[in-house]
Amino acid sequence: MSLLLLKITAMITMVIDHIGLKFLGDMTLIRFFGRTAFILYAFMAAESCLQTEKKGTAVRHLIRHAVLALISEIPYDLFTSGTFSDPHKNNVIFTLFAGCAACLIAEHLILKKSSSALLHLVLAAAGILLIAAGGFLLSHFHAGYTYVGMLMVLSFYLARRFGLHKKKQAVYLLVLLAVVVLYILYYTVFIYLKRENAAEFIPYAFKKRTWLQLGSFIALPFLCLYNGQKGMENRVFKWCYRLFYPAHLLLMYFLLKAVS
Numbered sequence: 001m002s003l004l005l006l007k008i009t010a011m012i013t014m015v016i017d018h019i020g021l022k023f024l025g026d027m028t029l030i031r032f033f034g035r036t037a038f039i040l041y042a043f044m045a046a047e048s049c050l051q052t053e054k055k056g057t058a059v060r061h062l063i064r065h066a067v068l069a070l071i072s073e074i075p076y077d078l079f080t081s082g083t084f085s086d087p088h089k090n091n092v093i094f095t096l097f098a099g100c101a102a103c104l105i106a107e108h109l110i111l112k113k114s115s116s117a118l119l120h121l122v123l124a125a126a127g128i129l130l131i132a133a134g135g136f137l138l139s140h141f142h143a144g145y146t147y148v149g150m151l152m153v154l155s156f157y158l159a160r161r162f163g164l165h166k167k168k169q170a171v172y173l174l175v176l177l178a179v180v181v182l183y184i185l186y187y188t189v190f191i192y193l194k195r196e197n198a199a200e201f202i203p204y205a206f207k208k209r210t211w212l213q214l215g216s217f218i219a220l221p222f223l224c225l226y227n228g229q230k231g232m233e234n235r236v237f238k239w240c241y242r243l244f245y246p247a248h249l250l251l252m253y254f255l256l257k258a259v260s
Contacts, residue, residue, distance in 0.1 A: 001222065003047065004231025007241050009222055010040035015248060022079070022256055028212070035215030036222070038092060038145055039152070043223055045096045046156035049103040058107075062100050068242060069093035075249035079256075092144030093245060098134045099153025105130050106154060107161075151178075 017034020020027045045065075052061040069091060074084055076091035109127030114120035131154070135147030145152070155175045 001225035001227060002229045002231030003044065003226070004233045004237070006040055006044055006222060006226060007233075010037050010044065011241070011244055011248075013037040013040070014245075018079070018248070018252055022252060023259075032212050032215040033218060035213055036219045038149065039216050039219035040222060041092075041096060042099060042149060042152040043156045043219075043226075045100055046103065046153050046160060049100050049153075049157050050160050053104075053107060058104055062097070062104060064242070065093060065097035065100050068245070069097050072246040072249070075246040075253065078253040079249040082253075088142055090141050090143040091245075092149065094141075094143040095138055095145050095149035096153065098138055098143075098150040099157075102131045102134060102150055102154045103157040106158070111161075 013034055014037035016030060017037055020030025020034060024030060048061060049058060052058045072091045072093050077083055077086040077089070080086065080089055105127045109123045109130070112120075112123070114123060131150075135150055138150055139146040143149075152175065155178070159175065
């Protein structure tokens with residue numbers, strides 16, 4: 001399965017997820033299947049980081065994510081809240097941006113060899129602190145998938161960089177398992193204990209449907225089938241893929257306005 005097919009699959013599953021969210025009353029089955037989308041986007045972000053690092057264009061790739069995140073914010077707020085600005089939510093491209101930034105930090109501060117062991121230790125510590133700060137900011141500003149999404153991109157990047165993908169079934173399964181556990185913990189334990197009585201932990205977890213993240217495992221066959229090839233991708237498709245997220249959110253917003 002080529003990168004092109006992964007991109008098409010990610011776009012289709014994202015649209016299905018958003019249709020289930022807004023047009024079908026947040027239908028559980030469709031939302032469960034829709035968990036596939038972000039997993040694929042995170043994997044492709046990691047793969048792009050790896051390729052652009054080899055080409056020396058990693059910073060340009062990071063800037064593109066930052067610009068796209070800013071462009072996507074108004075369409076995202078319109079789609080989710082019906083307003084031009086919602087300070088309580090931020091779009092998931094910020095998370096992908098933070099994930100790509102974490103990959104770049106890991107590559108140049110944590111993994112890069114230095115002439116001095118002490119210098120390497122200092123740089124590695126600085127890199128870890130920067131990544132932790134990024135995760136905190138994502139959680140504080142309520143970006144989609146928060147720090148869990150950032151760590152997912154970084155995990156996929158490290159798996160690909162160190163050749164662990166050669167045992168991809170096991171490695172990708174472990175990454176997805178860690179993501180699901182972290183996500184469920186974040187949205188149950190960390191948030192719930194701040195607001196409610198801990199004795200009602202289980203009812204709260206079911207109310208928030210945190211178990212929907214188990215749908216992330218649907219992405220596993222797609223990841224395992226990936227062959228490392230780009231596929232027949234041209235410049236037009238690349239730009240369509242990059243702009244698809246804000247464009248489809250705007251379109252769905254106008255459709256919602258039309259049907260309501």
